[in-house]
Amino acid sequence: MLGYGGTSSPDDPTLEAFKYQKMLADRNVILSSCGIEIESGEKAHLVGHDFSAIFSSTIVFYYPQVALTCTLMSAPHSPPGRKMDLDVMEEITERELGFEFTAYRPFLLRDDSWQLIDAHKESLLQSCRGLTRNGSRTSCLRDA
Known part of the structure; x- marks a missing residue:
């Protein structure tokens, strides 16, 4: 996940890089570098822990065709468009x-x-x- 651990953490006050659609594009680049071409119909096993679980469930919500399986750990599904108070x-x-x-x-x-x-x-x-x-x-x- 962008901004966690040793990953890059863009210093952008608009937080544009942290929007889900941008991170979805980053996900495609990462999968492509592993030889998985989502755009050509290949699928992946998605695993998400903590806040990454929310991101992974969002991927499956919008793009169910990309996942062979989806494993979520330590966080519930958070439907897009709902504010968590x-x-x-x-x-x-x-x-x-x-x-x-x-x-x-x-x-x-x-x-x-x-x-x-x-x-x-x-x-x-x-x-x-x-x-x-x-x-x-x-x-x-x-x-x-």
């Missing part, structure tokens, strides 16, 4: 699970989040591995 999601997860499940998102949106993550990798990894009795609770606290 994070405040409502937090309210539901806190009520049902007893804690805020996506409270980490505001932290990741901070300008300094990646520097903080880099400086505290081991602590973050321990939290994500769930080394405590309630790993989700320790890894999803707001302002933790």
